[in-house]
Amino acid sequence: MIMNKWILFITCLLTGVLAVSSCNKILDKPPLDQIPDDQLKFTATEMKLYSNQFYPAFPGWFPGAYTGGIFWLDNASDNLVHGNYNYSAQLSGTGTVPPSGGGWDWGNIRAVNYFLANYQTSTDDPAQTNTYVGEIYFWRAWFYFSLLKQFGDLPWYNRPLTTEDMEALQAPRVKRNIIVDSILQDLDQAVALLAAPGQAEPLRINRGAALAFQSRVALYEGTWEKYHNGTVFGVEGADYTKYLRKAADAALKLMNAGYYSISPITDDPRFGYWRLFNQKDLSNNPEMILWKKFDKALGLTHFGQNMMAYGGGNTGLSKQLVDDYLCTDGKPIAISSLYRGDNTLQLQITNRDPRLAQTFLLPGYPRIITNGDTTGRFILPDINLLGDGRCTTGFEIFKGIAPDDADGTGSSTASIVFRYAEVLLNYAEAKAELGEGTQQVLDQTINLLRDRVSMPHLSANVGFTDPHWEFPELSPLLNEVRRERRVELALEGYRFDDLMRWSADQLIRRPLYGAKYQQFVGKPFDPPLNNIAVSADGYIFPLKNTPASGGWQFNPGRDYLLPLPSNELVLNKNLKQNPGWK
Secondary structure, eight states: OOOOOHHIIIIIIOSSSSSSHHHHHHTTTOOGGSOOGGGGOOOHHHHHHHHTTTGGGGGGSSOHHHHOOTTGGGGGSEEEEEEEESSHHHHHHHHOOOOOOOOOHHHHHHHHHHHHHHGOOSOOOHHHHHHHHHHHHHHHHHHHHHHHHHHBOOOOSSSSOTTTHHHHOOOOOOOHHHHHHHHHHHOOOOOOOHHHHHHHOOTTTOHHHHHHHHHHHHHHHHHHHTTTTTTTOOOTTHHHHHHHHHHHHHHHHHHTTTTTTOOOOOOOTTTTGGGSSSSSSSSOOEEEEEEEEEEEGGBBBBBHHHHSSSSSBOOOOOOOHHSSSTTTSSTTTOOOTOOOOOHHHHHHHTOOOOHHHTTTOOOTOOEEETEEEEEEOOSSSTOOOOOOGGSSSOOOTTTTTOOGSSSOBBOOOOOOEHHHHHHHHHHHHHHHHHOOOOOHHHHHHHHHHHHHHTTTOOTTOOOOOOOSSSSSTHHHHHHHHHHHHHHHTTTOHHHHHHHHTTOOOOHHHSOOOEEEEEEESSSSSSSSOSOOOOOSSSSTTTTTTTTTTSSOOOOOTTTTTHHHHHHHHHHHHTTOOOTTOO
């Protein structure tokens, strides 16, 4: 436990309870982890500080775009194509059993369990402390869910262990659905104890965040168990419908509570969706359930904007993602008369869902604004550069760029942890999986998102057949619900989890392409184009000369879960290795 600048920032800036001057005084005090356990009184202030240490676990711009930036997380998916085919060893199939570590880390679980085992000694009024107890229940759910996604079955620890707890330390893993039941119970506790939105301290976990997370966890497990059923990753005898029902119920509670709504576009519709993702302050946005704030004055910045404004980040949108956006008649490109082809970037966004033109850069778009003057506008994608400056596909990231926040001194663009759009999509998917995807459900969810960008409504009967549906074995409605999720949440870090829970290795083990190459030939690139890998039919093919030329070598009998480190198998003979790993 380290009370670093981020914790001080949470305490001073996010809660508004302590002034900056008082935080400076805290710097002179011992860090929280240096206070002996028997001296903790579990006052409301101590409880808040204890929870603060976990806030950096939320993904965001911090600490850096490549290690945690939300707009780079999709490199581990088929939405982006990173220049390093081995960016995600799990997808590329190149993972090995680590001797230690490898994500099998229980430090945070022990810390939250210590709190939950001892906070009852507090003499403070529960009205002042309950919300922090709720936060800790949320954190135990958060850390267990992270471990579950990586390793599947887990030991369940609900108390802090010591070296004397040999029996517990030698515990075997229990089935993943039992772990999920415990996670959902923790979130029930969190919902009961946390303050409601509007009553909670700003930028702290509240009841809305707990319900949103509960819908995410339950949907993940319900679809995992459904689509991995009968495989080595399935759960024998499990009832996946109870998790789908829980996902729908949690989402509906949040929808009915009226805390949040879809943020309307009130200015230029060409950029309204884009502006959701590049603001410094989201406190007045009705869609934001929880977000992270940065502050240059406190030295709490990130360099994500510089990476996006000054180069392609050695990544780019895949053709597969771009092709998934509908035309403005609500039909897919394979059957719409409005589709204008893909010979140029401009043609590709013509008559298409407006979210597409707000996700990758087009000529004339702003990249860098200095003192109100747009000195740097996008002209050509950085396919001619090398390393981090390169755009791999010709579709260069625009979603998330803040042109006025890339001055080289560090950026303070906010990052989103939970937004209401995800909750609506969780509800729509859970209901569709349950066979209850009625028109009313779609009008409550997906069609609200489409209204924001003036796209036609989705009908429960869909009304068309797309020959390129990614999941032809599923119903038209499920295909379109999944399409909407991909489009609305593109580049926000959801796609990897979606591919894993849907057992979608067929999408992982296929070649990934970029834009048509010919449109860039003869253009004034500096340095000139050189050695651009191109497919036989003329598309930029970033991974052509790598082992992933035919698709990542993902092993569907092994790579849906990570291996346990070998030292843990030696220390605990009751632990068994995950399928396919030796």
